[in-house]
Amino acid sequence: MKEEPQDIKNQKVASWLLGACLLIIILMPFHGFISTWLGSNFGYLLLFKAWKELLLVSIVAACVYLLSSDKSLRRYLFSKDKKNLIILIGIFITWQIMSAIVGGQNAKAVALGLAIQVRWGLFFICCLIAVYYRRLSQSYIQKLVLIPAFIVVGFGLLQMFILPHDFLTHFGYQKNITIPPFFTIDEQLDQIRIASTLRGPNPLGVYLILPITFLISHFSFLIRKKSRSNNIPYFIFLISTLVVLYGSHSRGAWLGMIMAVGVMLVLWLPARFRILLISVGLGLVLLASAGIYQYKNTDFVQDVVLHDNPEEGGEVSSNEGHVDSIKSGIKNVVSRPLIGCGVGCAGPASFHNKNGAKISENYFIQTAEESGLVGSMLLFAIFVMVGYILLQQSKNNSMLVPLLASFIGVSVASLTAHAWADDTIVYVWWGIAGFVMYNKTNNEQKNDKNKEKIKVSIKKTITSKS
Template sequence: MSSFKVSSDSLRSTIQWGAVLIVAIMPFHAFLSVWLGSLFGHQAAWQSWKELLTLILVSLTVWYVYKNPGVLQRWRQPLWYAVAGFVAIATLVTLAAWPGATAAVFGAKTDLEPLVVAAIAAVVADPKLVQRLVKVLLATSAIVVTLALLQVYILPKEFLSGFGYSSSTITPYMLVDPALPAIRAFATLGGALQLGSFLLLPLALVAALMIRQFRWWQPIMLLATGMALWHTHSRAAWIGAIVAIGVIVILRLPSRWRLPSALIGIVTAAIGLNILISLSSSSSTLQYYLFHGSIKATGYQTSTELHGLAIQTGQQELLRQPLGQGLGTAGPASYHTDRPLIPESQYLQIGIETGFVGLALFLIIQIILALQLLKRHEHSPLATALVSSLAGIAVLNLALHGWADSSTALVYWAMAGAYIGAES
């Protein structure tokens, strides 16, 4: 009996360390894939390490659950029922529409893998794992933020060329616009937009920790993270950060003040945005920062105009096939098909892939998670950080594919799954 117990504990510990490994390495996934690919070739193989690890963790989790059927109780919750429903609908729609094996595989990797990792983390989690994940996230985020600021202020533009970055992998530097010399930070992530979405969770976590129990390093890291996020020049990430910090502030207020404060914040933000747009008409520099292009007639479409056209196209595709076209038919995964479709919205991507039913389940998953986190926010800075960053990413996803970035998605859902599981 004792040998069985030791074997079961060792299995659980191994799975836990797999979750830690995901949170530790994913912030550097893009950098390591490009660098190791340039040194040894086979970049796609290096990129697939996380899928291989996930498959191993799935196998170990099946064995762990078989040995300990009582842990299934952790999955008997509305959140995991909704996750199972979404996975089932996505699978059925994909099999019915069949966009092709390549699209299906890359689509599953993008849409389903983070949820699988969350479920795995939930079934093996304990408070010690959650504490370990928090420490790892803070440490890796500090490294990423430092590199982002070095990239903007100190390192030469072509620095990353020495690590295999190029036009055929990831460009070694990014500009807001060719008309401006401003560098867009992306550190070790796949791009500036990816860094912006990734930083929302560590930004919220440091803010929540600082409010709960002040430490000298927290304001330094909060300021540095905010600066790094600013230098991504991702407008959606800026708004997401404002939403995340706003949620943290509102949750600290007495209940009777929360709704009025939220309304005041929304009105203030709307007025501020209108003022900025008005000022931009007389400032070409501000135009480039706000619209990533000039609002004067140039014969070229600005980034904002292209975003609008992409969203319109995505809406038409969703209405054309409301039952869904299958995993991998929209979003970054569709680059691996002969008909790429980037609707510039996570919600449109999910709707196009899995239909209105899948989109509804996708939203339900996040609503249930948010409600569970809100119940615990008064006792846990991590719960506060998770729910506030979820709100920020939810807003960001209106204009970006936030969850399609594997670093953002896997880190967030591993943390969320572990926290929910440990509290079960």
């Protein structure tokens, strides 16, 4: 059957769409480094930082065009298994826009706050549309996750063991101007936290949860296949990634990683072993807690685990700062519980707010501050639905096991940081999710399109006869 001119045009737009989505996912792990370097050399730092949002506008426009011209795509996107999630995301985005309008924050804070809250949903849907026209194989997805992570981990190892701590000053890194060239634990210069090519240690640590889960999944696959020759490179990569995760000293990321690995074990193990696994896990938690309490006065525990060394740290410890931030965030939610104080009034965007920054160090509290309990409940409903879909589909698609585990891991890390507000984490995770959550086989896609073409030809025949 000869393709219609409109079909050819749609294919060209879809090819550009997929390429643009892939470009964002590939470059985002290096976005902090690249934008800082280019911005410090050529100026226009804000423009270099906003390149992916500008590209996202074009991506959304391409998706709108495809939806308006391709009836089969509309049926696919609003089919029974996707409709509820798409509608929920649409309602959440609409509520965020309304919150931005009535919030009364300044334009810069609103623009950044709105980008933070809507980009993940828009990018997810756009990636979902992109793979409707061209399926990506599991090996391709795996490379998409692991190759950029390999570079991030490699540079992280250089930071830990070879490079001077202020090396990134040569690339425009400046504290309070762009990105600090180095980070510390409680302002101690002998306790450096690495950030690799990301914006900070916490984003680095949380980002690594995704490649760690993919590496563990692939490593277990090789073990089951008894392919010993291929085990060693992946094992070295996994150990190196864990070392860099440790070097970030991101405790929230550590907790998220432990939770992610636990989820993978629960999904893989037979039901009769799950209770044993949970019991062993609780036992290890109690043992670790007892060990921390026993050695609480040692430098290692105070610096690395507690981030609170009374002899060397600042006046306010990291833990005290976390607690105060969360308390302040909860008070802000209570003061305006229904609709919040408006997008841009809290979280990273609030640094541009004339009323001062409101940093709760918790993404979910940030959302409740900005868009009230309504926005928070919508977000919770979306996350529960995404988790449920991943859980159900993981039974037939092994690629979704590490994706589900990392989703839970990043969400746990978001309880102590604005992880889901970080651009690298959002674009990479939600982009990969859009590619694989509903990824049909090539035959299924061809059958859908052939059925649609047959229906169109039948309608034309009936119309011509009448």
